[in-house]
Amino acid sequence: MDNLAIPPAAMRRSSLSGQEGGPTCRPIAGGGRFSLRLPPASRQPAALALGLDLEANINRAAVSGGRAALRLGPDEWLLLLPEAEAPAAALAGALPGGLYALTEISHRQTAIVLEGGAAADRLNAGCPLDLDLAAFPVGMATRTLFFKAEIVLWRQSETCFHLEVWRSFAPYVWELLGVIGREYAS
């Protein structure tokens, strides 16, 4: 049986399905996500197999094409991949000793993009980190909090942030971003 075929897109409903958003805040549907855990010795073979840089510092994203590896901890990467990509076989081939863990979490979370000159200020309504460009440069990605929700925050440009939010927390984050967005719109 082909367990890799993707079911029809119409069947997939994220917890933000139906939300359209606007130019400064919008949900991103779909996508593939994996949690990758590697001891140091497995890093190089895994990087070769995935075609992604896994040597970047902690809390930095490595991007290649439409794929990204966000290093969230010393041995933890969040892989953001096109929905059709299944990295399991490549990794299994590269790491025959099995010293790694790959777990699919495509549906565990969903993404929101926040853009515009006030993006950092809006995030700082509920995110306790210093989002000044010097303290949180482009390419930084880390797990943190937005009010009472855990998020992964990735700065893609000076004024554009990508948020990864657990499925059931996404409506809460979305609503708050809406309330705060109206504050900065007026």
Add this chain to the structure above:
Amino acid sequence: MTQAFRRAKGGRIDRSRTLSFSFDGKSYAGHPGDTLASALLANGVHLVGRSFKYHRPRGILTAGSEEPNALVGVGRDDAHYTPNLRAPQVELYDGLVSESQNRSPSLTRDYAAINDVFWRFIPSGFYYKTFMWPKKAWTKFFEPRIREMAGLGRSPKTPDAARYAQRFAHCDVLVVGAGPAGIAAALSAAKTGARVILCDEQAEPGGALLAEPDAMIDGVSAAQWLQGALAQLAAHKNVRVLPRTIAFGYFPHNLIGLAQSLTDHEGERDDAKPRGRLWQVRAGEVIIAAGAIERPLVFPDNDRPGIMLAEAARIYLERYGVLPGQRALIFTAHDGAYRTALALHRAGCEIAGIVDLRPKADGPWVEAARQAGLEVHAAATVTATRGRLRLTGATIAPIKGGSAIEVACDTLLMSGGFTPSVHLFSQSRGKLVFDATLDAFLPGAPAEACRVVGSAAGLASLQEALESGAEAGGGGTRHQAANAPVAQGGFIGVVPYHGDPGAVRAFLDYQNDVTAKDVMLALREGMQSVEHVKRFTTNGMASDQGKLSNMNALAIMSAVLHKPVPAIGTTTFRMPYTPVPFGYFAGYARGELFEPARRTAIDGWAAAQGAVFEDVGLWKRARYFPRGAEDMHKAVARECAAVRQGVGIFDASTLGKIEVVGPDAAEFLNRMYINAWTKLAPGKLRYGILLREDGFIIDDGVIGRISDTRFHVTTTTGGAARVLGMMEDYLQTEFPELNVWLTSTTEQYAVIAVQGPKARAVVAPLVEGADLSAEALPHMSMVECRVAGVPARLFRVSFTGELGFEINVPADYGQAVWEALMACGQPHGITPYGTETMHVLRAEKGYIIVGQETDGTVTPDDVGYGGMIGKAKPDFVGKRALARKAFAAQTNRKQLVGLLTDDPALLLDEGAQIVADPTQPKPMTMLGHITSSYWSETLGRSIALALLRDGRARTGERLHVPQHDGTARVTVVSPVFYDPEGARLNG
């Protein structure tokens, strides 16, 4: 009404526009730039409140946030009402509606003013001594009445219409206070390129410079310099100036809480815009430029309306163009009051004389007053004041004794000198050092990266303020100020008085109505510590935290106890510096956004079907699905019957899920769970129990082995995060040698349970790639396959006792798969059921729920699961604790049993105690308690689970359960009420 006390010119108000406002129902006029206090004074209104305890008429005392008397309620209606606002801080706007507090029926006729007549009988401590008996009268009679009479404003009853914003911010330098020192500090810091936040509690930055007509700074007038400095700051990209913002709290590691008022001054404020914003600022360095607060003098009847601080009167004159009265008596120990006298004199206010406590009145200020023809009474004091609703006169007497003079005056302006505002510095745990020349506590060694500048550091001159600020800012900026001579002097304590001190009241703490006599009484009663005196008298315990009173109280203690002030010490300064409305702290967290409402992928479907939801942690779970007019009891009975006789469908998505992956995955689970995992074959499931290190059950769940190196662990709904945290703890700190990694997959999967004799018939048609037959997929096994076209982990598992499947599918497909199952189940009468039915069905089978049958003191053996313990395992979390002799020696531990009531219709109360003899005198010997109690539709009677001492040996015993409505007779039975052989698991 005309503003009779408003001067034709001068001040920073805009006379071209007139604002109308009301106070206690009466209309008045003011101007933009006014505060409620300045506008009331312009209209000749001094009487603004009644005191807390004696209900004495009180007037506006200060021009700042330290105001203890002029506390008002403001707001056009209850939803916009804020009590206890300090009138000098309320910016005037057109249509402002305000009222006085603590009076009935009106400010001028207040019934409770009777307290003032009987004041001798209600000194400090009166409450503690008087309302002691009869005991019940305290809660039923005395306390409600005292509460009604005491207290200040009234709480609004309507939900607050306002919204509140919040913000985290970071900066290199946070400057608190935008007076000359603070502005100099901000300018200097900005020059270094630092990120600077400058906050000030007032609407207009400038502090003392806003009432500074004489000074020149850097060659221009103070007002011009201020304008230029603010423009410079505004031009800096890295500088943020926050007006109307109080720094209310100093927290560890330089985190400062700021409360910024955003729309309170806008009148008919737009509820869509936030009313205020709470800032949490992490600062590299904090520069405190909070200024100093003038002290009142403590003399008899120093609280009548018309008595005011001298510097406050000067501010009302210079900043608002308002005269405090027609004829003012000055009473001082500080040169600053001379400055006020001269300014008022020039502005046309008659000066009834200057009474100076100091033995020798001399120096440039005294000379200037004499030259202006003002009468100076040196070494003199005020011994009495007159006037009920407004001051009419005062008595002046030489300190040494001698003939007194009566003077007529409608205003008395006093000054005991200035107390540096060290509140924030003290909150930061910085040490305070007493300066005997200034009679003041000054900032000493800091505990955080923080500096204090300007008059908050005891620096009185404008030049010193600018210099200290510029230096602290680190930018090497310099300023040159030219100003009138520095005002000097000061006095702390009670002013000398020759009469009977017990016969007069000299107020120390205006807000809490504490007099000098009260402090002396406290000392006579044996209180010695400043903290005891504070609590006995309530001095400094009002919302102003003793800003005006603390130094005077300390001086009284010092004099009576013959100890220097520093030996007495100060009370602790606490946040908030000034009161902050609760809404600021709530911020966005109200209503739907109070906390995340976690919903499953199937939640929308359930809501559309009319499901009734219940909260389980942050999750919303469908509790039951009523049809028509069904109540919960009827719906649950129907749902239970459907599962037992046909097929039910249940959303189990909230179950915690953890993917345990790596070569050592089985070994890791061996060490965590009581069960043995090594021999569990891929494709098999096992029910696991997790203990804490102390041997008690903390979680349970079914664990599936996906492959040699991958397990699918489930946890309870509420335990998901806790269990993952505990596993990470052991993995990272105790077993770092294991090659295994953990990932939460709770939200990756929607979990759909299909349960009942017809479950296979419903699921099978939708499955590709797996054989669901009993032989291919027996109970407690799993297979990866497709369900309704979606990749799934299909578990053959049951929490109902019936044939059952739990289908794990990627969550975004959850609703589609659920709908496919519903469609496929329609011919079989598939019935959605909720958590209530789930609970009943599992209780009929005696399956425990962690947190219901267990409470953190229950071992596996207690619930009959001792046999699951992997005996051959050398170690697992909790094993060593269970092996302790203390455990082994216990023979009568509570064990899980079933209970059946004699009356099958009677439902026991969960939590009720079990006793052997209901006639035993209290306290009875309690044998155990009810953990679960339900109506079982299947059995046609009530059932209960209980933890009972030595319970398994008591099977068949008849016991009693005392409840609210009589004692129930019960029989102890097995906890498995239904299908004890488990035959139904196979359909």
Add this chain to the structure above:
Amino acid sequence: MLLIPCPYCGPRPEIEFAYGGEAHVVRAADPRQVDDAGWTEFLYFRNNPRGDHAERWRHAFGCGRFFNVKRNTYTDQIEASYRIGETRP
């Protein structure tokens, strides 16, 4: 709110962390070799000093790592943070 120096991520606000109790309380490699008194001590007894204290924190809403912090419980000042397995400074 403390600013806690995570050895992996640098200084982060306290709300990202979970407290983990006293550090350097070692679980015996073979608990069977520990007598009842020793195990009771391990389970229930902790130091509660006024002053220097080595304690565990987990950067729960960050890198997820446990680590140790040397904090003065009276002043709240943090002297050092170090990884699990590293010796107390």
